[in-house]
Amino acid sequence: MSDLIAARSLMAMSLGFHIIFAVVGMAMPLLMVVAEWRWLKTGKAVYLIIAKRWAKGTAIFFAIGAVTGTVLSFQLGLLWPRFMEWAGPIIGPAFAIEGFAFFTEAIFLGIYLYGWQKVSPGAHLAAGGVVALSGIMSGVVVVMANGWMNTPRGFMMHGEIPANIDPVAALFNPSGLLQAPHMILAAFAATGFAVAGIHAFLLLRQPDNAFHQSALKIALVIGGISAILQPLSGDFLAKQVAEFQPLKLAVFEAQVETQQGAPFRIGGAWDSKREVFDYVLEIPYALSLLVTSDPNGRVTGLKDFPKENWPPIGITRTAFQLMVFIGLLMMGLALWGLWLMYKKNPLYQCRRFLQAMVLATPLGFLAIEAGWVATEVGRQPWVIVGYLKTADAVTPMPGLIIPLMIFGALYIFLACIVIWLMWRHVAATPNQFEMTSPRKEAEPA
Amino acid sequence: MELEIALANVLLIALTFYALLGGADFGAGVWHLLARGPTRRAQHQLIGEAIGPIWEANHVWLILIVTIIFTAFPRAYVHISTTLHIPLTILVIGIVLRGSAFAFRHYDIKDDDIHLRWDQLFAISSLISPFLLGMIIGAITTGHFPVNPATFFDGYISPWLQPFPLGMGLLTLLLFSYLAATYLLLETHDPTLQKIFRKRAITAVLLAGILEEAVLYLGRSGAPRLWGELTTSLWGVFIQLGVGSLTIAAILLLLTQRYWWARTCAILQVTLTIWTWGIAQFPYLIPPNLTVFNTAAPEVTLHFIAGALLVGTLLLFPSLFYLFRIFKGNTLFR
Numbered sequence: 001m002s003d004l005i006a007a008r009s010l011m012a013m014s015l016g017f018h019i020i021f022a023v024v025g026m027a028m029p030l031l032m033v034v035a036e037w038r039w040l041k042t043g044k045a046v047y048l049i050i051a052k053r054w055a056k057g058t059a060i061f062f063a064i065g066a067v068t069g070t071v072l073s074f075q076l077g078l079l080w081p082r083f084m085e086w087a088g089p090i091i092g093p094a095f096a097i098e099g100f101a102f103f104t105e106a107i108f109l110g111i112y113l114y115g116w117q118k119v120s121p122g123a124h125l126a127a128g129g130v131v132a133l134s135g136i137m138s139g140v141v142v143v144m145a146n147g148w149m150n151t152p153r154g155f156m157m158h159g160e161i162p163a164n165i166d167p168v169a170a171l172f173n174p175s176g177l178l179q180a181p182h183m184i185l186a187a188f189a190a191t192g193f194a195v196a197g198i199h200a201f202l203l204l205r206q207p208d209n210a211f212h213q214s215a216l217k218i219a220l221v222i223g224g225i226s227a228i229l230q231p232l233s234g235d236f237l238a239k240q241v242a243e244f245q246p247l248k249l250a251v252f253e254a255q256v257e258t259q260q261g262a263p264f265r266i267g268g269a270w271d272s273k274r275e276v277f278d279y280v281l282e283i284p285y286a287l288s289l290l291v292t293s294d295p296n297g298r299v300t301g302l303k304d305f306p307k308e309n310w311p312p313i314g315i316t317r318t319a320f321q322l323m324v325f326i327g328l329l330m331m332g333l334a335l336w337g338l339w340l341m342y343k344k345n346p347l348y349q350c351r352r353f354l355q356a357m358v359l360a361t362p363l364g365f366l367a368i369e370a371g372w373v374a375t376e377v378g379r380q381p382w383v384i385v386g387y388l389k390t391a392d393a394v395t396p397m398p399g400l401i402i403p404l405m406i407f408g409a410l411y412i413f414l415a416c417i418v419i420w421l422m423w424r425h426v427a428a429t430p431n432q433f434e435m436t437s438p439r440k441e442a443e444p445a
Numbered sequence: 446m447e448l449e450i451a452l453a454n455v456l457l458i459a460l461t462f463y464a465l466l467g468g469a470d471f472g473a474g475v476w477h478l479l480a481r482g483p484t485r486r487a488q489h490q491l492i493g494e495a496i497g498p499i500w501e502a503n504h505v506w507l508i509l510i511v512t513i514i515f516t517a518f519p520r521a522y523v524h525i526s527t528t529l530h531i532p533l534t535i536l537v538i539g540i541v542l543r544g545s546a547f548a549f550r551h552y553d554i555k556d557d558d559i560h561l562r563w564d565q566l567f568a569i570s571s572l573i574s575p576f577l578l579g580m581i582i583g584a585i586t587t588g589h590f591p592v593n594p595a596t597f598f599d600g601y602i603s604p605w606l607q608p609f610p611l612g613m614g615l616l617t618l619l620l621f622s623y624l625a626a627t628y629l630l631l632e633t634h635d636p637t638l639q640k641i642f643r644k645r646a647i648t649a650v651l652l653a654g655i656l657e658e659a660v661l662y663l664g665r666s667g668a669p670r671l672w673g674e675l676t677t678s679l680w681g682v683f684i685q686l687g688v689g690s691l692t693i694a695a696i697l698l699l700l701t702q703r704y705w706w707a708r709t710c711a712i713l714q715v716t717l718t719i720w721t722w723g724i725a726q727f728p729y730l731i732p733p734n735l736t737v738f739n740t741a742a743p744e745v746t747l748h749f750i751a752g753a754l755l756v757g758t759l760l761l762f763p764s765l766f767y768l769f770r771i772f773k774g775n776t777l778f779r
């Protein structure tokens with residue numbers, strides 16, 4: 001394995017691992033705050049128990065997210081020093097803003113987790129609100145910094161060196177502005193569905209448990225609304241990729257030759273020798289309609305671009321398709337759930353729906369990973385599109401396979417422990433007795 | 446003041462907070478590892494409760510330091526993260542294991558024997574990161590960063606595998622442990638525990654005092670600039686006298702059970718050590734060639750990040766004060 005491949009694999013692994021924890025750490029605070037707010041409003045102890053149980057699970061995810069985020073801030077330099085030297089002055093300020101947002105999140109999470117008896121109920125709820133807001137803020141800024149790698153702005157080339165730097169223009173780059181809401185919605189959809197799936201699983205065993213009934217409802221409303229909005233956000237983003245990164249869009253949509261009235265293609269396998277996609281299912285004119293709002297609109301094919309700038313086509317296309325497919329599936333499930341709620345048909349009596357939700361538990365996270373593979377692999381061979389190639393940014397340090405293996409082992413170890421802890425967490429369901437305790441005594445340690 | 450200098454000062458301020466807060470968390474891990482005897486469980490509990498609400502926030506300082514370096518001094522960041530790849534990697538592995546183990550131990554739903562394993566992992570990894578952090582700072586002070594290394598050893602190992610960086614690693618570990626012992630003294634009213642941590646604080650400050658001189662001596666060849674500043678200039682002599690008198694004062698205060706004042710001495714000693722290092726190092730980030738001026742980002746970036754830091758700080762400090770007032774309110778003021 002070459003050092004470049006090792007570096008790319010390590011970076012992909014670190015990001016792919018971190019993203020799960022970052023997403024849960026970003027989305028769970030809102031769920032907790034909603035539960036706590038319901039408690040303050042209704043006085044029903046069940047909501048307090050939900051908030052507290054969710055908080056414990058979230059704390060583990062948050063801690064792992066924080067330490068793996070620290071790893072990433074170092075690995076940017078450890079693996080891609082040339083990139084950081086180039087990008088630091090332009091997009092670095094975004095990371096400083098993220099640092100403060102994360103600081104705020106960590107401070108108020110401490111208050112939220114340990115302050116149940118130390119601050120007033122209102123102050124406690126507010127602390128949770130600050131955690132949720134600053135978490136979203138830090139997610140937004142980080143994704144906007146990533147967007148800059150796709151659509152670099154805020155500088156002019158002066159020979160080999162970027163000059164006339166404008167950090168604000170860099171931060172508010174076109175790709176970042178649309179990637180950020182897409183990521184935030186993904187976080188809420190994935191987390192909401194995962195939490196709803198776990199409670200649905202337990203409801204199938206204990207249909208009368210009020211704890212799971214209320215928890216399912218909160219998670220489903222937040223996850224469901226996000227899942228319904230997500231395809232819309234994806235559509236905006238795709239139009240923008242078509243405008244600024246036409247090659248990437250061509251790979252996403254399997255558009256080999258430039259064409260008017262392009263069909264939307266489903267499935268397909270890339271044959272790199274003949275440079276065609278085999279076994280494709282086509283919906284006539286749909287791609288042109290989606291991208292240009294005109295059934296006869298022109299969509300650029302990937303053969304219009306020099307071959308050395310093509311990303312790995314098979315992986316990018318497959319990952320993109322997987323993301324879109326899961327996204328639509330989740331939207332369907334969300335509509336079903338909201339329909340059941342609208343019909344005043346208690347969700348937890350529809351066993352088919354609960355079973356579907358259980359199966360959907362990991363789907364959102366799969367879609368997130370697929371989406372990141374699509375956008376990051378689809379950015380190759382560039383690290384800063386049009387300016388710096390990934391191969392030119394890698395560290396001169398040899399033997400990167402060793403850190404790759406060490407971090408691989410570390411992440412597998414952590415993943416196993418977290419799964420096991422979550423299993424324990426889920427297995428220890430609160431019983432009916434706890435739920436009926438009056439408001440004042442509902443303070444489990 | 447020029448912007449480069451202002452930002453270098455911000456870096457030192459952030460490093461000071463990281464040492465005083467995050468460093469003390471590491472130090473608490475060291476005492477966790479060394480806890481013995483019948484009060485072992487009580488000591489563990491004291492440590493867990495003391496750092497629980499604040500440790501996440503305490504470790505964001507490091508992220509802030511890294512982001513300031515790569516934004517404001519990108520060329521220095523590149524050299525540090527290339528040449529010191531190995532110790533930086535071990536540092537972050539230590540940080541990951543320590544944070545995860547603490548979370549596994551304290552946010553688990555059940556309470557059983559596996560928690561002892563997490564405790565062990567937490568304590569052992571608390572040794573790794575401070576040592577590596579000190580070693581990295583030591584290597585940066587030495588500045589033996591080869592440009593076109595002939596061998597892997599010359600390029601990636603010998604810059605940090607030297608007496609001075611190793612000594613700095615040990616000193617950092619001891620200073621962090623010293624801080625933690627004095628903090629923990631204010632967190633408990635149990636006389637037995639107080640007696641234990643008093644003894645530990647005295648041991649740590651004595652060892653740190655000896656080591657501080659030893660490291661300085663190693664600096665004679667390892668970090669000649671630091672050595673020169675501290676032994677030949679007037680301010681250097683005053684600093685040495687200052688550290689010495691803080692050590693003696695701390696021991697006297699510990700013996701007479703004036704813990705709040707003893708903790709103040711510990712905080713002052715660590716702060717003084719960091720700033721002495723910083724001032725002696727100035728204007729170099731990595732001697733003999735890279736300074737805060739020739740590694741700095743373009744001025745517009747410096748302006749922007751300075752503005753961001755200013756606004757961020759206005760939000761950060763009230764929040765931090767709120768956090769510490771809630772959980773450490775009884776120890777903040779005398």
